[in-house]
Amino acid sequence: MRLFDTSRGAVVPFDVAETVTMYTCGITPYDATHVGHAATYLTYDVLQRRLRDRGHQTRCVRNITDVDDDLLRKARELGVHYLDLAAAETARFDADMEALNVIESFSEPRATSAIADIRGFIGMVLDQGHAYVAGGAVYFDVSSFANFGQVSHLDRDTMLALAAERGGNPGDPNKRDPLDFVLWQPSAPDEPAWDSLWGPGRPGWHIECSALALRELGTTIDLHGGGADLIFPHHECEAAQSEAATGERFVRHWMHQAMVMMDGEKMSKSLGNLVFVSDLRTQWDPRAIRLGVLANHYRTPWEWTDATMPEAATRLEGWMAATTDGAPDSAVAVAAVRDALDNDLDTPTAVAAVDAAAADGAGVASAAALLGVFLTGEPVR
Ligand code: 5CA
Ligand code: ZN
Secondary structure (H helix, E strand, C coil), X not given: CEEEECCCCEEEECCCCCEEEEEECCCCCCCCCEHHHHHHHHHHHHHHHHHHHCCCEEEEEECECCCCHHHHHHXXXXXCCHHHHHHHHHHHHHHHHHHCCCCCCCECCEHHHHHHHHHHHHHHXXXXXXXXXXXXXXXXXXXXXXXXXXXXXXXXXXXXXXHHHCCCCCCCCCCCCCCCEEEEEXXXXXXXXXXXXXXXXXXXXXXXXXXXXXXHHCCCEEEEEEEHHHHHHHHHHHHXXXXXXXXXXXXXXXXXXXXXXECCEECCCCCCCCCEHHHHHHHCCHHHHHHHHHCCCCCCCEECCCCHHHHHHHHHHHHHHHCCCCCCECHHHHHHHHHHHHECCCHHHHHHHHHHHHHCCCECHHHHHHCCCCCCCCCCC
């Protein structure tokens, strides 16, 4: 199997042992799940299905960011406890993932479950001389880590611009370098705070994923995923602090889902150009939602339009119509889907192969199942 690796910038062999360890960045539960989130989790779902088909076991951890600036702001606006908001939105997310038949995570740990792990992890980074304490906060010292840039390969100006845009607060006067990032920070008066050696506070964003990956999967993981919007700063910072803490390689393979767009911009909660999975589910078969996403390649940004769902529903009908009692199940389509998925998870080619077999009147239940679309019998999760 070959997959594009963000860090190496090329499609490379994905060589793994029998058990494959994966970590994908999960949701910040302050609003409902949109199609962009769903695309990310469907991509790692299809990857896991093919790995299992190839005889591997997969362990995919997906965190829940249940303490964070956006979540705290929304809870404040609504006048509810942030953990109540997080629990309600996590339950909606779980229902969406179940409807889309996304394989259950190996574990789904919440950031607030990891405060002790995070404090210990920050201690490791400090002990190794890669962090400093200033103003009740702990910062990662980017100048101490020669490999900063190993994931994103961005130049310093681009890093600074992205850090400013994505909550990195480069103007913080306590920082020695504007690219330094926070591992622990003092909480505002109405925010949750936990005791620590550096004063009461809460974790920085990146640290939860490093601490949880280490706790749940160990020092080095086979594959780390998430949307391409996380390459910098989130994944770059994760890699730096994890390798600074353990002295070992953090991730063997970085795989990123390109952005799903709407009206020419990244689909996002903050811009409001979004389509919620829970709304789509009231109108469409969830298998068609899955097909609407998988008709696009994970590495190319694509636009969600009004035509996406009708096209996907027509496709699903065609597959179902071909898969009637007595129609032979197409072995050609199964082989073509496997080949396409092994070639950098080329789901559009896989979907087209199933279309072709169905158009010839062959049954496509086995081929569709490789994509997580169950035309007959009970769905497998
Ligand atoms: N909790 C953090 C990660 S630790 C976070 O980014 N949460 S999120 O709710 O904003 O996004 C959840 C996942 O969906 C992330 O992997 C993110 O990269 C991905 N994502 C967000 N928007 C899109 C989009 N428009 N297209 C594809 N993936 C997206
Ligand atoms: Zn993350």
